Amino acid sequence: EVQLEESGGDLVQPGASLRLSCAASGFTFSNSGMSWVRQAPGKGLEWVSSILINGANTGYADSVKGRFTISRDNAKSTLYLQMNSLKPEDTGVYYCARGILNKAYVPAPRSQGTQVTVSS
Numbered sequence: 001e002v003q004l005e006e007s008g009g010d011l012v013q014p015g016a017s018l019r020l021s022c023a024a025s026g027f028t029f030s031n032s033g034m035s036w037v038r039q040a041p042g043k044g045l046e047w048v049s050s051i052l053i054n055g056a057n058t059g060y061a062d063s064v065k066g067r068f069t070i071s072r073d074n075a076k077s078t079l080y081l082q083m084n085s086l087k088p089e090d091t092g093v094y095y096c097a098r099g100i101l102n103k104a105y106v107p108a109p110r111s112q113g114t115q116v117t118v119s120s
Contacts, residue, residue, distance in 0.1 A: 002026040002110070004096050009114030016086050020114060022079040022096030029077035033100035036070060036081045037109065038116075040092040045106040049081065052100070061103060063089070086118045 008020040020036070035050040049060045049070040058070050069082040079096050094116055095109035 002098060004098070004111040006094060006096055006111060006114040009094060009116045011117040011119065012086055013120050014087060014118055016118070017082070017084045018086065018116060020081040020083065020094055020096075020116070022081075022111075024077045024079065024096070024098070027098065029072075030074040032098050034070075034072060034079045035097045035099060035101040036079070036094060037097055037101065037106050038090075038092040038094045039113075040089070043092075045108070046092075047101050047103045047106045048094070050100045050102070051079070059100075059102070083116070086116075088118045091116060091118050 003025045005023045010018060012018060033052050036048040037045050038048050039045050047061055048064055049068060051058045051070045051072055055072050067085045071080045093113040095111055095113040
């Protein structure tokens, strides 16, 4: 059974940084592209970033490009999202997902997510 468990969310002030983690199990993580998506209060799911198997190829939504960095540790079956220069509009529940997603394809998450709140 595929299991994804996100952690690292918190309440922070604008301009702060956070690192999210996603522990994966139930599938061969090193053979899977991975993604992060988020859902802001009252809004739909938004693709944030994706990373290929080797970790060298990544993609980002325009809204986070230059501020967020996706990475992975295949030995630990863990996906990360380093978030810098956080803005109030980054507030939402962040989910990791198996597979390469994009802004046109964001399936419903299958995990609990982690809450990120950016507020002064």
